[in-house]
Amino acid sequence: MSTAFNTSMADSILYLDGVNVSFDGFRALNDLSLVLDAGEMRAIIGPNGAGKTTMMDIITGKTRPDSGQVVFEGNVDLTRHDEAAIAELGIGRKFQKPTVFETQTVHDNLELALKADRSVRSSLLWMLSNEASRRIDEILAITRLGDHANEIAGSLSHGQKQWLEIGMLLAQDPKLLLVDEPAAGMTDDETAETARLLKEIAESHSVVVVEHDMTFVRDLGVKVTVLHEGSVLAEGSLDAVSADKRVIEVYLGR
Amino acid sequence: MRGLVFRAFDRGGMIFLGILFGLILLLALSNLIMPVGHPLHAPTYLVSLIGKYLTYALLALSVDLIWGFCGILSLGHGAFFALGGYAMGMYLMRQIGDRGVYGNPELPDFMVFLNYSELPWYWHGFDMFWFAAIMIVFVPGLLAFIFGWFAFRSRVTGVYLSIITQAMTYALMLAFFRNNMGFGGNNGLTDFKDLLGFDLQNDGTRVGLLFASAMALGLGFLICKAVTRSKYGKVITAIRDAESRTRFLGYRVDRYKLAVFTLSACMAGVAGALYVPQVGIINPSEFTPANSIEVVIWVAVGGRGTLYGAVIGAILVNYAKTYLTGALPEIWLFALGGLFVFVTLFLPRGIVGAVNGSGDGGPSPIMTKVRDWRAARAMEGRS
Ligand SMILES: Nc1ncnc2c1ncn2[C@@H]1O[C@H](COP(=O)(O)OP(=O)(O)OP(=O)(O)O)[C@@H](O)[C@H]1O
Ligand SMILES: [Mg+2]
Numbered sequence: 001m002s003t004a005f006n007t008s009m010a011d012s013i014l015y016l017d018g019v020n021v022s023f024d025g026f027r028a029l030n031d032l033s034l035v036l037d038a039g040e041m042r043a044i045i046g047p048n049g050a051g052k053t054t055m056m057d058i059i060t061g062k063t064r065p066d067s068g069q070v071v072f073e074g075n076v077d078l079t080r081h082d083e084a085a086i087a088e089l090g091i092g093r094k095f096q097k098p099t100v101f102e103t104q105t106v107h108d109n110l111e112l113a114l115k116a117d118r119s120v121r122s123s124l125l126w127m128l129s130n131e132a133s134r135r136i137d138e139i140l141a142i143t144r145l146g147d148h149a150n151e152i153a154g155s156l157s158h159g160q161k162q163w164l165e166i167g168m169l170l171a172q173d174p175k176l177l178l179v180d181e182p183a184a185g186m187t188d189d190e191t192a193e194t195a196r197l198l199k200e201i202a203e204s205h206s207v208v209v210v211e212h213d214m215t216f217v218r219d220l221g222v223k224v225t226v227l228h229e230g231s232v233l234a235e236g237s238l239d240a241v242s243a244d245k246r247v248i249e250v251y252l253g254r
Numbered sequence: 255m256r257g258l259v260f261r262a263f264d265r266g267g268m269i270f271l272g273i274l275f276g277l278i279l280l281l282a283l284s285n286l287i288m289p290v291g292h293p294l295h296a297p298t299y300l301v302s303l304i305g306k307y308l309t310y311a312l313l314a315l316s317v318d319l320i321w322g323f324c325g326i327l328s329l330g331h332g333a334f335f336a337l338g339g340y341a342m343g344m345y346l347m348r349q350i351g352d353r354g355v356y357g358n359p360e361l362p363d364f365m366v367f368l369n370y371s372e373l374p375w376y377w378h379g380f381d382m383f384w385f386a387a388i389m390i391v392f393v394p395g396l397l398a399f400i401f402g403w404f405a406f407r408s409r410v411t412g413v414y415l416s417i418i419t420q421a422m423t424y425a426l427m428l429a430f431f432r433n434n435m436g437f438g439g440n441n442g443l444t445d446f447k448d449l450l451g452f453d454l455q456n457d458g459t460r461v462g463l464l465f466a467s468a469m470a471l472g473l474g475f476l477i478c479k480a481v482t483r484s485k486y487g488k489v490i491t492a493i494r495d496a497e498s499r500t501r502f503l504g505y506r507v508d509r510y511k512l513a514v515f516t517l518s519a520c521m522a523g524v525a526g527a528l529y530v531p532q533v534g535i536i537n538p539s540e541f542t543p544a545n546s547i548e549v550v551i552w553v554a555v556g557g558r559g560t561l562y563g564a565v566i567g568a569i570l571v572n573y574a575k576t577y578l579t580g581a582l583p584e585i586w587l588f589a590l591g592g593l594f595v596f597v598t599l600f601l602p603r604g605i606v607g608a609v610n611g612s613g614d615g616g617p618s619p620i621m622t623k624v625r626d627w628r629a630a631r632a633m634e635g636r637s
Pocket of ligand 2: 052053054096180
């Protein structure tokens with residue numbers, strides 16, 4: 001490991017170095033290295049099967065890497081923690097396939113996500129405080145789900161579920177948000193609205209967004225990392241990576 | 255704490271408990287006040303039969319709590335029920351004192367028969383009711399805790415979990431069949447005389463046990479209400495619907511499951527303890543794997559995830575069982591199997607779901623049919 005890497009590790013919120021993961025001999029992540037500064041928003045693009053979701057699985061403890069370093073806030077080794085502990089450390093995740101609690105109301109989904117003591121005892125004794133209630137209303141307004149607060153989450157449209165999941169991330173108030181394809185299945189208007197929302201969130205959080213929609217990525221206007229076959233192919237502004245021959249070849253040019 | 259207690263009482267629950275206690279009161283009065291032979295006299299066997307159904311209902315409630323709300327399909331809850339029953343049985347055995355066939359003041363009959371020279375250490379204390387009462391809750395709870403600790407931490411779920419719960423109750427059955435376990439082998443514990451000084455053959459005692467069963471069921475119901483309507487309840491429902499998603503929100507799924515599983519086992523233990531004095535015997539057949547499966551059928555028939563559905567299912571199916579095993583004993587198992595298939599295919603939300611829709615907001619199949627039918631009639635009328 002170089003010293004240059006070490007200095008950046010100290011003020012990074014997320015630091016991946018030489019991460020490898022194989023599934024039955026198939027290399028999903030191949031010596032992947034990526035550094036995200038505290039407060040930064042990063043867009044990740046890349047063809048299907050590039051390993052974008054797998055990278056999020058590694059960061060959130062769903063999958064263990066075969067080798068490599070995964071460090072949060074410069075000193076926490078994430079490979080030693082499980083999903084719940086990592087969430088408690090301050091990493092929130094929106095899944096590629098929207099996963100909300102379908103049989104519970106929109107309000108209850110947000111209440112479940114709301115930052116609070118996660119112990120059995122305190123959830124038994126929990127009473128919705130005015131402050132918590134206000135925060136939920138705020139998020140309902142931000143995600144435009146105010147009219148649906150008492151509806152069952154399973155009855156929401158695809159786009160609304162995506163927004164609810166983003167709302168749940170907000171309620172969780174993590175330090176780092178991992179957002180997997182937030183605009184999938186959305187209309188152009190909804191996509192633009194989602195980009196606006198994420199930019200707003202990024203003002204006070206570190207964010208990693210995976211997205212295929214180039215208009216959306218352009219709207220975000222942040223540094224882009226291109227993944228291909230489990231490792232970083234290119235990194236830089238969207239214009240710079242779009243001009244990269246290899247990127248055009250494996251991804252954009254298709 | 256205040257919130258937790260407060261949440262136990264909702265309108266639907268109060269109506270349900272009101273009906274339950276009203277019926278029990280009528281039954282008790284008609285047994286104690288109406289003279290024998292009067293058309294309104296309820297015979298004592300009926301009192302004990304209903305009492306037994308109520309303990310089954312409590313058992314069903316405990317299964318609904320974990321299966322209906324948290325998605326843990328236990329096919330071994332009969333084991334917790336039986337353990338509670340044995341704890342009560344041990345107390346009742348000790349109450350016999352020197353009134354047994356062998357007249358030994360220290361040893362129950364079966365121990366004399368098997369040439370025991372002294373009381374096994376684990377029988378000590380069971381001559382005191384308070385001790386037995388603690389064990390009724392503690393032993394099933396401890397077993398559930400240890401079992402759940404290993405199972406939930408290693409993330410055993412779904413069918414695999416169901417299978418190991420079956421294995422658990424089967425292993426216990428084999429163990430309790432052994433004479434040298436000190437629980438009376440295949441004969442189990444029986445010939446009870448009295449409980450807290452009350453003669454078990456007495457009508458008043460029978461009615462008392464009926465009330466105790468109703469109280470236990472009512473209390474169990476309130477506890478389940480309080481738990482499921484709290485945020486804890488929302489978390490276990492979230493675990494049922496999307497377990498891994500719940501983990502990514504920072505909830506320790508294994509601990510949430512362990513807590514509800516243990517609570518549920520304690521409730522099953524209490525049910526077993528009330529069952530034993532009303533049927534007069536506890537033996538290893540209570541651990542039979544099929545028993546635990548039957549409980550799941552009661553809950554499915556009534557409607558899972560509703561609490562009162564479990565109670566209704568337990569009572570209806572057991573009423574049918576009492577009737578059919580009397581009238582046409584050979585078809586009972588087929589009827590039960592058929593009922594289960596029917597409910598699974600046509601009433602996925604059980605009787606309760608079919609009648610009034612369900613918790614998750616969708617219209618009930620019957621109500622939808624009624625509406626379609628009305629709409630069709632209206633169309634006919636117009637043309
Ligand atoms: N649990 C798993 N078991 C086996 N193979 C897996 C597993 N998870 C991912 N893979 C494989 O790893 C590769 C990378 O998948 P991943 O989901 O990370 O891609 P992605 O970049 O998110 O693609 P997409 O844009 O389609 O979402 C794929 O070939 C996938 O089939
Ligand atoms: Mg993906």
